[in-house]
Amino acid sequence: MEVVFPDLGRWAPGSGNLPYVWRFASDRPGPHVVVQALTHGNEVCGAIALDWLLGAAFRPARGTFTAVFANVDAYQLFDPAEPFASRCVDEDFNRLWTDDVLDGPRTSTELARARALRQVYDAADYLLDLHSMTDACLPLALAGRQRKGLELALALGVPAHIVVDAGHAAGKRLRDYAFFDDPEDPRNALLVECGQHWERAAPEVARQATLRFLRHFGMIEPAFLDEHLDPQPLPPQRAIEVTEVLTIETDSFAFATPAFGLDVLPKGGTLLARDGDRDVFTPYDDCVLIMPTRRPRRGETAVRLGRFVS
Numbered sequence: 001m002e003v004v005f006p007d008l009g010r011w012a013p014g015s016g017n018l019p020y021v022w023r024f025a026s027d028r029p030g031p032h033v034v035v036q037a038l039t040h041g042n043e044v045c046g047a048i049a050l051d052w053l054l055g056a057a058f059r060p061a062r063g064t065f066t067a068v069f070a071n072v073d074a075y076q077l078f079d080p081a082e083p084f085a086s087r088c089v090d091e092d093f094n095r096l097w098t099d100d101v102l103d104g105p106r107t108s109t110e111l112a113r114a115r116a117l118r119q120v121y122d123a124a125d126y127l128l129d130l131h132s133m134t135d136a137c138l139p140l141a142l143a144g145r146q147r148k149g150l151e152l153a154l155a156l157g158v159p160a161h162i163v164v165d166a167g168h169a170a171g172k173r174l175r176d177y178a179f180f181d182d183p184e185d186p187r188n189a190l191l192v193e194c195g196q197h198w199e200r201a202a203p204e205v206a207r208q209a210t211l212r213f214l215r216h217f218g219m220i221e222p223a224f225l226d227e228h229l230d231p232q233p234l235p236p237q238r239a240i241e242v243t244e245v246l247t248i249e250t251d252s253f254a255f256a257t258p259a260f261g262l263d264v265l266p267k268g269g270t271l272l273a274r275d276g277d278r279d280v281f282t283p284y285d286d287c288v289l290i291m292p293t294r295r296p297r298r299g300e301t302a303v304r305l306g307r308f309v310s
């Protein structure tokens with residue numbers, strides 16, 4: 001645990017009628033940009049970045065900026081003895097984003113918050129959703145399946161790796177909600193996985209991604225950028241297209257190789273994992289392993305497989 005969880009209590013009132021939601025409008029016209037932390041309660045990097053940005057009294061140079069601490073109920077349950085438990089209270093906030101779920105009869109802590117926050121996303125032009133990963137991995141942008149998502153990730157310049165994927169069978173992600181996933185609609189969203197949940201580097205990745213996101217939309221004064229934007233030259237970005245998601249089917253799943261995030265297995269047909277009686281082989285040469293799990297559990301994703309497309 002290399003990071004300190006900030007006390008977010010000072011942001012509880014919100015600027016309007018939603019707790020932990022702060023909206024600032026410039027006199028100059030411009031887009032409405034939403035930056036969100038805590039879609040998952042134990043992914044603290046985004047909360048550190050937004051706590052800093054709000055604490056620095058950031059105001060948009062044009063348009064409207066909204067900062068959202070989403071699943072604060074889960075965040076407040078964080079227990080260092082059980083750090084993975086506070087990802088959510090009842091269910092994953094990031095699997096709820098279809099009309100049938102949001103408008104349906106089901107209730108949960110996360111659904112109540114999602115229904116309250118929906119108006120924020122409905123009013124947004126652009127959304128940056130800040131996350132982190134269970135296992136150590138270089139930062140990743142999750143750009144969704146539309147060309148516009150990839151273009152937005154490339155426009156930011158960070159992170160170096162961009163994953164083009166369709167999300168989860170278990171439910172739609174916020175970044176794929178409604179118009180964000182419509183190729184004809186200019187509104188756009190990007191999810192950034194800033195590193196491992198509690199590694200020292202992740203909050204700075206979140207902060208730099210946020211600054212670049214706001215800069216891209218002309219929302220930051222140059223002096224604020226000069227003071228805070230990392231001036232180091234960036235490595236070129238590469239895009240990885242996810243071709244399949246390997247779901248764990250039994251209680252005896254194990255990778256056949258030491259599997260780390262963004263490992264590339266050069267030969268197609270290499271034994272990748274054993275899942276009960278099933279042997280799983282890499283489907284093609286230069287197969288990239290995206291977010292392989294260290295805690296395999298039946299029904300969950302073991303790894304996404306993809307290939308470099310740029």
Ligand SMILES: [Zn+2]
Nearest residue numbers: 040043131132
């Ligand atoms: Zn997450």
